[in-house]
Amino acid sequence: LDFLDPDKGVETAEDALQGASDILAEEISDDAQWLIRMVENLLSITRVGGAADVRKTPEAAEEVISEAVRKYRARFDTPAASVSLPEELVMVPMDAILIRQVLSNLLENAAFHAEGAKNVRVTLRAEGDMAVFEVCDDGAGIPEARLKTLFDPSAASPGDSAHSRNNMGIGLSVCRTIVMAHGGALSAKNREGGGACFRFTLPMKEEETHA
Numbered sequence: 001l002d003f004l005d006p007d008k009g010v011e012t013a014e015d016a017l018q019g020a021s022d023i024l025a026e027e028i029s030d031d032a033q034w035l036i037r038m039v040e041n042l043l044s045i046t047r048v049g050g051a052a053d054v055r056k057t058p059e060a061a062e063e064v065i066s067e068a069v070r071k072y073r074a075r076f077d078t079p080a081a082s083v084s085l086p087e088e089l090v091m092v093p094m095d096a097i098l099i100r101q102v103l104s105n106l107l108e109n110a111a112f113h114a115e116g117a118k119n120v121r122v123t124l125r126a127e128g129d130m131a132v133f134e135v136c137d138d139g140a141g142i143p144e145a146r147l148k149t150l151f152d153p154s155a156a157s158p159g160d161s162a163h164s165r166n167n168m169g170i171g172l173s174v175c176r177t178i179v180m181a182h183g184g185a186l187s188a189k190n191r192e193g194g195g196a197c198f199r200f201t202l203p204m205k206e207e208e209t210h211a
Contacts, residue, residue, distance in 0.1 A: 054181045056093040056206065061131055064096050065122055068103035072111070079110055079117040079137055085124050092131045093206050098178045102186075105171040106135040106198045114139030114196060130184070131204050136197035141190040150188050151176045175200070 062085050069081050092099075103122065110120040117139030125132050142150065153173040179186040179200045186200040 054095050054098070056095060056182070058091050059094050059096045059099075061090040061092045061094075061124055061133070061202075064094070064100050065103060065124060065133070068100045068107060069122060071100075071104060072107040076108075076111045079114065079120040079139070081107060082119065082121045083123075084121060086126060088126075090124060090126050090131050090204070092202050092204050094182055094202060099182070099202070102175045102178050102200065103133070103135065105175050109171060109198070110135065110137040110139070110196075116140050117195065126204065127201075129204050130201045132199065132201050134197055134199045136191060136195060138191075138193075138195040141194060142188065142196045144190075147188060147190075151186070 065083060065085070069083055072081050107120060107122070110117055114120070114137040117137040120135065120137040123132075123134040123136070151172050175198075176186045179202070182202050184200055184202040186198070188196060188198045191197050
């Protein structure tokens with residue numbers, strides 16, 4: 001009946017049907033995108049049985065970041081994504097598809113869950129033998145109670161929708177699994193100036209194995 005409300009600019013039954021069709025199409029599109037993300041995450045995690053199962057090749061971390069950001073910008077206008085890269089090329093042994101999935105999940109996390117965020121920034125730098133990736137936003141930050149269970153796919157915040165809850169939990173859990181399989185670590189914290197920051201590290205050198 002809302003579609004027939006003159007105050008909302010709908011005057012005819014044809015307009016009402018068109019309005020209903022537009023809303024339905026948008027909901028179908030949202031559900032389809034959510035399902036695609038879920039499938040991508042599940043496929044990613046099934047590829048990671050452990051560090052020995054990750055097929056690593058030397059990759060330019062800048063290129064992996066650029067592809068993840070390009071994919072993000074194609075789907076989201078806000079928060080606006082920016083990138084900060086070092087002058088020197090950072091080569092990292094990795095499965096580029098999996099690490100791109102990590103970056104995509106963290107960027108989408110900002111789009112869906114960083115309340116009030118207008119910007120999200122991906123930063124790369126080298127610290128010793130580790131490559132450090134950060135995805136930081138300028139939103140409201142993460143509730144302190146949620147920080148403790150952030151990477152637990154079964155945990156949820158009160159009021160979260162099923163889609164929101166599952167996407168956030170599974171997506172971040174997948175990120176942690178992939179990063180750990182690469183010999184790195186993933187963490188999250190709130191920024192002093194506001195917003196949240198996700199940080200993960202990857203070794204820039206392959207660990208030697210001994211028989």
